[in-house]
Amino acid sequence: xxxxxxxxxxxxxxxxxxxxxxxxxxxxxxxxxxxxxxxxxxxxxxxxxxxxxxxxxxxxxxxxxxxxxxxxxxxxxxxxxxxxxxxxxxxxxxxxxxxxxxxxxxxxxxxxxxxxxxxxxxxxxxxxxxxxxxxxxxxxxxxxxxxxxxxxxxxxxxxxxxxxxxxxxxxxxxxxxxxxxxxxxx
Amino acid sequence: xxxxxxxxxxxxxxxxxxxxxxxxxxxxxxxxxxxxxxxxxxxxxxxxxxxxxxxxxxxxxxxxxxxxxxxxxxxxxxxxxxxxxxxxxxxxxxxxxxxxxxxxxxxxxxxxxxxxxxxxxxxxxxxxxxxxxxxxxxxxxxxxxxxxxxxxxxxxxxxxxxxxxxxxxxxxxxxxxxxxxxxxxxxxxxxxxxxxxxxxxxxxxxxxxxxxxxxxxxxxxxxxxxxxxxxxxxxxxxxxxxxxxxxxxxxxxxxxxxxxxxxxxxxxxxxxxxxxxxxxxxxxxxxxxxxxxxxxxxxxxxxxxxxxxxxxx
Numbered sequence: 001x002x003x004x005x006x007x008x009x010x011x012x013x014x015x016x017x018x019x020x021x022x023x024x025x026x027x028x029x030x031x032x033x034x035x036x037x038x039x040x041x042x043x044x045x046x047x048x049x050x051x052x053x054x055x056x057x058x059x060x061x062x063x064x065x066x067x068x069x070x071x072x073x074x075x076x077x078x079x080x081x082x083x084x085x086x087x088x089x090x091x092x093x094x095x096x097x098x099x100x101x102x103x104x105x106x107x108x109x110x111x112x113x114x115x116x117x118x119x120x121x122x123x124x125x126x127x128x129x130x131x132x133x134x135x136x137x138x139x140x141x142x143x144x145x146x147x148x149x150x151x152x153x154x155x156x157x158x159x160x161x162x163x164x165x166x167x168x169x170x171x172x173x174x175x176x177x178x179x180x181x182x183x184x185x186x
Numbered sequence: 187x188x189x190x191x192x193x194x195x196x197x198x199x200x201x202x203x204x205x206x207x208x209x210x211x212x213x214x215x216x217x218x219x220x221x222x223x224x225x226x227x228x229x230x231x232x233x234x235x236x237x238x239x240x241x242x243x244x245x246x247x248x249x250x251x252x253x254x255x256x257x258x259x260x261x262x263x264x265x266x267x268x269x270x271x272x273x274x275x276x277x278x279x280x281x282x283x284x285x286x287x288x289x290x291x292x293x294x295x296x297x298x299x300x301x302x303x304x305x306x307x308x309x310x311x312x313x314x315x316x317x318x319x320x321x322x323x324x325x326x327x328x329x330x331x332x333x334x335x336x337x338x339x340x341x342x343x344x345x346x347x348x349x350x351x352x353x354x355x356x357x358x359x360x361x362x363x364x365x366x367x368x369x370x371x372x373x374x375x376x377x378x379x380x381x382x383x384x385x386x387x388x389x390x391x392x393x394x395x396x397x398x399x400x401x402x403x404x405x406x407x408x409x410x411x412x413x414x415x416x417x418x419x420x421x422x423x424x425x426x427x428x429x430x431x432x433x434x435x436x437x438x439x440x441x442x443x444x445x446x447x448x449x450x451x452x453x454x455x456x457x458x459x460x461x462x463x464x465x466x467x468x469x470x471x472x473x474x475x476x477x478x479x480x481x482x483x484x485x486x487x488x489x490x491x492x493x494x495x496x497x498x499x
Contacts, residue, residue, distance in 0.1 A: 027256055027308050034301060051287045051347070058294035062330070065300045065323055125287060125347065180467070 005046045013039035024083035026072050034064040051125040195282045200269045202277070206447060207411070207418045208235065214455045221459065241407035249310045249400055257309020261405045263302030264412030271295035272419040276350040278432040278440030288349040289337050292423055296333075296379045299416065300326045303381070303388060303397055306409060310400035318396025321466055322381060322388035328470035329378035329385070332371045335481030339368035340427040342488045343498045349423065353431025355498045362428040364491070364499060367484045369428045371477060376420030376454060378469075380413045383458030387466055389413075421451040 016035040023029045037060035044053030075084065087093045121127045132140055156162075166176035211234035219230045274281065274288035285291055300323060307319015341347050343365060344355035352361075362369040378385040381397075389396040401409055425431060425446040432439025434446075492498060 025253065027253065027305075031256060031259070031301070031305065050285055051290060054287050054290045054294050058290065058297055061294070061297045061301050062326075065304050065326075068304065069320070069323060123286070 002046070006043070009039045009042045009046065012036075013043065021086050024085065026075060026081075026084060027068055029086050030064055030068040030071060034060060037064065048120065049124055051128060195280075196273070199272050199282055203269060203272045203415055203418055203422075204411075206422070206451065207414045209448065210418055210421075210451045210455050211235075211414060213452055214458070217456060217459050238407060241403055244403040244406075246405065247400060247402040249312050252311045253309045256305040258405070260302045260305025260307075260309055261401065261408050261412075263298055263305070264409050265415055266412075267295050267298035267302060268412055268415030268419045270298070271416070272422060274349055275419070275422045276353055276426050276431060277422075277443045278438065280440070281350050284350070285348070287347045289341050289347045289352070289427070292349070293334060293337055296416070296420075297326075297330070299379055299381075302412075306401075307388070307397045312400045314393045314395070314399045315397055318388045318390070318393055318399065321390070321393075321396060324466040324470065325378060325381070325385060325387060328466055328473040329375050332473050332477040332481050333375035333378070335478065335485055336368040336372040336375065337427070339365050339481070339485050339488045340372075342485060342492060345492065345497070349426040350431070353426035353433070356430040357433065359499050360428060360430045361498075365428070365484055365488055367480055368488075369424075371481060372424060372428065373450075373454065376417060376424070377458065377461075380416035380420060382413055382417055383454070384461040384464050385469075386463050390463060417454060418447075418451060421454055422447045424450045 013036045016032045016039065019032040020029045020036070023032055038057055041053045041056035041060065044056055047053075072081070163171060166178060167173045168177075212231045215230050215233050216226050219226050224230065271292045273283045274285055274291050281288075283291075303322040304319045307315050307317070307322070309315075340352055340361055343361050344352040346352055346355070374384075377383045381388050387396075389398045393399065395401075398406060398409060422443075425443055429446050429450070432443040434442035437445070
């Protein structure tokens with residue numbers, strides 16, 4: 001039963017990852033990538049990492065849907081609606097990706113895996129939280145601030161109408177001048 | 187305390203979920219008849235069920251150059267997400283899955299509707315349907331973060347991500363009582379992920395049905411049933427998260443779970459007919475400017491209570 005799970009999800013992840021480069025539709029390519037991530041998340045759950053696996057499933061669905069929206073909007077051809085390919089230099093990219101896949105797969109068999117010392121902790125999720133909030137706290141704080149700064153900066157750069165457009169130069173205009181009525185404060 | 191169920195119990199989940207959904211649809215039909223001034227008869231109650239064979243027999247509509255694969259996949263994902271999310275809901279003393287991270291799993295399966303509805307909107311290659319799909323993504327970006335914080339509040343209160351543990355942690359005081367903001371946001375979000383009532387915007391009448399515009403026959407049945415199954419699953423999860431699970435006097439735990447689920451479901455169905463539809467951009471502003479700060483304050487309050495008292499009150 002448990003090996004069957006691996007032999008279903010593993011090839012599914014690899015095959016749907018490959019299909020990303022076979023589909024000529026942006027929407028299908030994105031969903032194929034999503035299926036690949038879902039299968040990988042399932043594998044993580046199968047390995048006993050329930051929290052990490054579920055979070056991969058949760059985040060990847062949201063991320064892939066948003067990616068589909070943006071990729072279709074910003075593709076070079078009209079709105080990402082024409083047939084397209086997810087690669088350039090077909091022969092070269094195929095050769096490189098097969099070589100890298102083979103190298104990594106060979107590494108699995110060639111690496112001298114250490115024997116397990118001790119047993120896995122009873123509550124893996126708790127251990128993960130303790131590690132993130134304990135020894136890795138500095139990493140997480142730096143990561144968090146970097147991500148947050150990136151988000152704020154990209155929103156500031158992308159925003160069409162800021163608070164000065166809405167509330168006037170002295171920020172005193174009430175209600176704000178908005179093209180559409182409704183929302184908070186109106 | 188909560189026992190693990192055998193593997194065949196997985197088959198029970200869709201049946202139980204469907205049974206509660208039929209009750210909800212019947213209650214909705216009663217409310218519709220009442221507001222229209224028609225007498226409530228057996229035929230009124232049976233009307234939602236009578237739709238099932240009609241839709242199953244109906245011919246499938248085709249559009250020009252649809253993406254049939256994504257279309258069918260998206261439509262099927264909605265009821266599938268509802269059933270998968272219900273797997274972790276403890277019912278009385280039984281939960282089909284004792285997954286330690288049940289709350290996260292519920293959240294992930296509810297997010298599956300993002301992909302499902304976007305694909306269902308994209309598939310038919312029709313403009314109103316496509317707008318409906320995009321509306322749901324916009325709505326999703328608005329409702330999701332307050333909902334996540336509401337779930338975090340319940341999990342922090344019980345110091346567990348397991349729905350059964352969360353229910354067990356409410357021995358003295360229901361979470362709905364001492365984290366009311368989280369409970370309210372959760373209930374609103376149930377409408378949002380089942381795109382019903384005030385959040386029917388992706389399937390709005392102004393879009394001639396939006397995501398449902400091009401659906402007919404079994405596809406329409408799957409999507410319409412799916413959103414009601416999601417509503418039921420959301421109501422079912424409210425019980426262990428905020429209403430003390432199966433705990434209660436006199437009746438056995440499964441009966442209390444059923445009674446509480448039906449009460450939440452009845453309230454949601456009643457409210458669905460009372461509340462106006464809200465545009466996603468308006469709700470996004472409310473969610474990000476008001477609800478997220480409110481939920482962060484709620485989570486902080488919960489964390490402080492748990493820290494100072496050493497556990498939930």
